[in-house]
Amino acid sequence: MAGAGLSDLAVAVSEAGGLGSIPCAMLTPEGMRKEIGSFRERTQGPLNVNFFCHPEPAPNPAAEQAWRKRLSVYYVELGLDSNATSAAPPRKPFDMAACEVVEELGPEVASFHFGLPSAELLDGGKRTRAKVLSTATTVEEAKWLEGQGCDAIIAQGLEAGGHRGTFLGSEVWAQVGTFALVPQIADAVQVPVIAAGGIGDARGLVAALALGASAVLMGTAYLFCPESTISPLYRQSLANVPDNGTGLTNVFSGRPARGIVNRIVREVGPISDLAPDFPSAAEAIAPLRAASEARGSDDLMQMWAGQAAPLGRPQRAADFTKRVAREALDLMLVPNLD
Amino acid sequence: MAGAGLSDLAVAVSEAGGLGSIPCAMLTPEGMRKEIGSFRERTQGPLNVNFFCHPEPAPNPAAEQAWRKRLSVYYVELGLDSNATSAAPPRKPFDMAACEVVEELGPEVASFHFGLPSAELLDGGKRTRAKVLSTATTVEEAKWLEGQGCDAIIAQGLEAGGHRGTFLGSEVWAQVGTFALVPQIADAVQVPVIAAGGIGDARGLVAALALGASAVLMGTAYLFCPESTISPLYRQSLANVPDNGTGLTNVFSGRPARGIVNRIVREVGPISDLAPDFPSAAEAIAPLRAASEARGSDDLMQMWAGQAAPLGRPQRAADFTKRVAREALDLMLVPNLD
Numbered sequence: 001m002a003g004a005g006l007s008d009l010a011v012a013v014s015e016a017g018g019l020g021s022i023p024c025a026m027l028t029p030e031g032m033r034k035e036i037g038s039f040r041e042r043t044q045g046p047l048n049v050n051f052f053c054h055p056e057p058a059p060n061p062a063a064e065q066a067w068r069k070r071l072s073v074y075y076v077e078l079g080l081d082s083n084a085t086s087a088a089p090p091r092k093p094f095d096m097a098a099c100e101v102v103e104e105l106g107p108e109v110a111s112f113h114f115g116l117p118s119a120e121l122l123d124g125g126k127r128t129r130a131k132v133l134s135t136a137t138t139v140e141e142a143k144w145l146e147g148q149g150c151d152a153i154i155a156q157g158l159e160a161g162g163h164r165g166t167f168l169g170s171e172v173w174a175q176v177g178t179f180a181l182v183p184q185i186a187d188a189v190q191v192p193v194i195a196a197g198g199i200g201d202a203r204g205l206v207a208a209l210a211l212g213a214s215a216v217l218m219g220t221a222y223l224f225c226p227e228s229t230i231s232p233l234y235r236q237s238l239a240n241v242p243d244n245g246t247g248l249t250n251v252f253s254g255r256p257a258r259g260i261v262n263r264i265v266r267e268v269g270p271i272s273d274l275a276p277d278f279p280s281a282a283e284a285i286a287p288l289r290a291a292s293e294a295r296g297s298d299d300l301m302q303m304w305a306g307q308a309a310p311l312g313r314p315q316r317a318a319d320f321t322k323r324v325a326r327e328a329l330d331l332m333l334v335p336n337l338d
Numbered sequence: 339m340a341g342a343g344l345s346d347l348a349v350a351v352s353e354a355g356g357l358g359s360i361p362c363a364m365l366t367p368e369g370m371r372k373e374i375g376s377f378r379e380r381t382q383g384p385l386n387v388n389f390f391c392h393p394e395p396a397p398n399p400a401a402e403q404a405w406r407k408r409l410s411v412y413y414v415e416l417g418l419d420s421n422a423t424s425a426a427p428p429r430k431p432f433d434m435a436a437c438e439v440v441e442e443l444g445p446e447v448a449s450f451h452f453g454l455p456s457a458e459l460l461d462g463g464k465r466t467r468a469k470v471l472s473t474a475t476t477v478e479e480a481k482w483l484e485g486q487g488c489d490a491i492i493a494q495g496l497e498a499g500g501h502r503g504t505f506l507g508s509e510v511w512a513q514v515g516t517f518a519l520v521p522q523i524a525d526a527v528q529v530p531v532i533a534a535g536g537i538g539d540a541r542g543l544v545a546a547l548a549l550g551a552s553a554v555l556m557g558t559a560y561l562f563c564p565e566s567t568i569s570p571l572y573r574q575s576l577a578n579v580p581d582n583g584t585g586l587t588n589v590f591s592g593r594p595a596r597g598i599v600n601r602i603v604r605e606v607g608p609i610s611d612l613a614p615d616f617p618s619a620a621e622a623i624a625p626l627r628a629a630s631e632a633r634g635s636d637d638l639m640q641m642w643a644g645q646a647a648p649l650g651r652p653q654r655a656a657d658f659t660k661r662v663a664r665e666a667l668d669l670m671l672v673p674n675l676d
Contacts, residue, residue, distance in 0.1 A: 138582045139648075158496075159515040173608050174582040174599070177497040177515035179536035179545065180645035184581045187649075198517035207517065207545035210669060243522045244476045244512040261512070270511050307518035310477075311525075331548060333671070 002026045007038040009227040012317035014045025021048040026089045029097045036105045048109040051094035053117040057277035068284045070274045078291040086286030091279040103128050115167035135165030142185040152192040155185040159198030161220045161306035163257040172256050186212025200311030202327030220306040225317040237298045241309050252302040254281035263299040340364045345376040347565040350655035352383025359386040364427045367435045374443045386447035389432035391455040395615035406622045408612045416629040424624030429617040441466050453505035473503030480523040490530040493523040497536030499558045499644035501595040510594050524550025538649030540665030558644040563655040575636045579647050590640040592619035601637040
C-alpha cells in the first residue's frame with residue numbers, strides 16, 4: 001500500500017486488534033522514522049513495516065525514450081513539457097539505510113514484496129527479532145521463501161490490488177486465484193499462511209481460514225477508510241468500480257499490478273511491451289498522473305484496487321477491523337466475545 | 339465437461355448424494371438419449387444435463403484459411419494433409435432437437451453455458467419443470483440471468499477449468515477470481531449461488547459456503563476419477579500440472595478456456611487474434627490434437643484443467659463425493675452424520 005496509508009491507518013488497525021502496517025517503499029529513512037515514531041507514540045500495538053526488494057534496473061535510455069514517445073500523445077494533450085519529471089518519491093528497494101531504521105526502531109514484523117532482500121540485509125532485520133514475512137504468488141515461491149527462513153508466507157491471489165509479488169518468473173497469464181492458491185500453499189509449507197486478494201469482509205476472512213490460512217491481509221478494503229491517504233478522485237473512482245473493472249497492468253511501473261482500468265490502461269496496456277523495467281516506467285507516467293488529477297480527471301491516474309473493491313464501504317479503520325472480526329466469529333458460530 | 343464424462347460419472351455422483359451431470363454439448367440427440375437412458379436405468383438420483391448456447395458463427399473462409407496457415411507448421415511437422423479434418427463431434431448449441439430430448443426425458447436440472455438459449459427454447463425446457471441454471475462470470479451477467487428466470491446462478495471464478503461462461507463481453511484480463519466473485523454475486527441476486535472455480539476439496543466447499551454460495555460445482559477434481567473419459571495422456575499431464583501451469587487460451591476453440599499450458603498454447607497463444615470465432619477454431623486444431631496424442635505427446639493436445647488441479651487425486655467418483663461432504667461437515671464442526 002505504498003503511497004496509500006501511513007501511521008494513522010496503522011495505529012487504527014493495531015489499536016483495534018489487527019496488525020497495522022506502514023508501507024515504506026516510497027519513504028525516505030527520515031520518513032520511516034517519523035511514521036514509525038508516530039506509531040509508537042500513539043499505540044502499544046504491534047507494527048509491521050513493508051518494503052519492496054526488487055533489483056534496481058540498469059539505466060536504459062533507449063527504453064526510456066521509446067516509452068516517452070509512446071506517452072507523448074498524452075503529454076501533448078495535457079500541454080506538458082515532453083521531458084517533464086515528477087516530484088513524486090521513487091520506489092526504492094530495502095537497503096542498508098532502511099535496514100538501519102529497522103534495527104533502530106524494532107518493528108515486530110517486517111514484510112517484503114518481490115522476494116527477499118540479500119542475506120546480509122535480511123540478517124540485519126532479523127537481529128531486531130522482527131518476524132519476517134514475504135509474498136508468494138505460486139507454490140514454488142512459497143517453498144523458496146520458507147527455505148530462506150520466512151516466519152510466515154503471504155499467499156497473494158490474483159484478485160489482490162497493487163503489485164503482484166511474483167519474483168520467480170511466473171507469467172501474467174499464469175497468476176493464480178486466491179481460492180486455488182491458499183490451500184496449495186498451505187499444503188506445501190509448514191509456516192503460517194496469510195491469505196491476500198479478494199478478501200473484503202468477514203465472509204472472506206472465514207473462507208480464507210477454511211482454505212488453510214491462519215490470517216488474512218486486507219488492503220483495498222482499507223483504502224475506503226478516512227485514514228487512508230488516497231486522493232478524493234481515487235476514492236470516488238474506487239467507490240464506483242465494478243467487479244470486473246480492474247486489471248493487471250504494467251503501464252504505471254513496469255511490473256504487473258492490479259488497478260482500476262481507466263483510459264490510459266486501456267489505450268497503452270493493460271500490458272505494454274514498451275514499459276521499461278520496474279520501477280522506471282513510473283518516471284514518464286508520473287507527470288501525466290499528476291496533471292490528470294489536477295484537471296479532475298481519473299483518465300491517466302494510477303488507482304490500485306483489488307477485485308473485491310465493490311465490497312468496500314467508507315468506515316473508520318478501527319470500526320471496520322472490529323466489525324470484520326466480530327462478524328467472522330458470528331459466521332463461525334463462535335460465541336460473541338464482546 | 340463436454341467430452342470428459344458421460345453417464346458413468348453422473349451416476350456415481352448422484353448415487354453418492356451429489357447432482358450428477360451429463361455434458362451434452364458434443365452429443366447428438368441419439369447420444370443424449372443413450373446417456374440419459376443409461377443414467378435413469380441405474381439410479382433414482384437427480385440429473386443435470388449441461389448445454390452450450392453460443393451463437394453459431396457465420397462461415398468465414400478467410401479467417402479459417404489464416405488460421406490453417408498459422409497452424410501449418412504443425413501440420414508439416416506431423417506429416418498431416420493441410421486440409422485434414424477431424425471425426426471429432428463439433429460443439430453444438432442447444433437447439434430444438436436437444437430441447438425435444440429434454441422434454442421427453444425430463445432431467446431435474448438443465449444448465450447452460452454462454453448465457454441462455456432463446457426464450458422459445460428455454461420455455462420448452464421449462465415445460466419439463468427442469469430447474470434452469472446458467473453461468474455468470476460477472477455481477478452483471480448474474481443479474482441478467484436472474485432477470486431471465488434462472489433458478490440458480492453458477493458463479494464461475496477464473497480458476498475454473500474449461501470455457502469461461504462469459505457472454506456479456508467481459509475481457510480476458512477482466513475475469514474475476516472465485517474469492518472475489520462469489521460474495522459479490524451472492525449480494526446481487528436472490529436466487530441460490532453455486533460457486534465454481536478452484537474448488538478441489540472439502541476446504542473449498544466450506545470456503546465457498548462462507549463466501550455466500552449455497553453449493554459448489556467441481557469439475558477438474560472429477561477428471562481424476564476412473565469414471566471420467568479423458569485419455570491416459572491427458573490424465574498423466576493433469577497429475578503433474580503445477581498451480582501456475584494452466585492459462586486461459588482461445589487456441590483450441592476460439593473462446594477463452596482454461597487448460598494446461600503446453601507447447602501449442604505457448605507458441606500460438608495463450609490468446610491468438612487469428613483464432614476464428616467459437617467454435618470454428620477447433621476444426622483446424624482437431625487433427626493436430628489427435629495426431630499429437632497418437633504419437634504419445636501432449637504438445638498439441640487440448641487439456642482443460644482448473645487451477646486447483648494439483649489438489650486432485652485418483653479416487654472413485656462416489657468415494658470422492660462422499661469424502662468431500664464428510665470432511666466439509668467435520669471442518670464446519672457439524673456432528674458426523676455417518
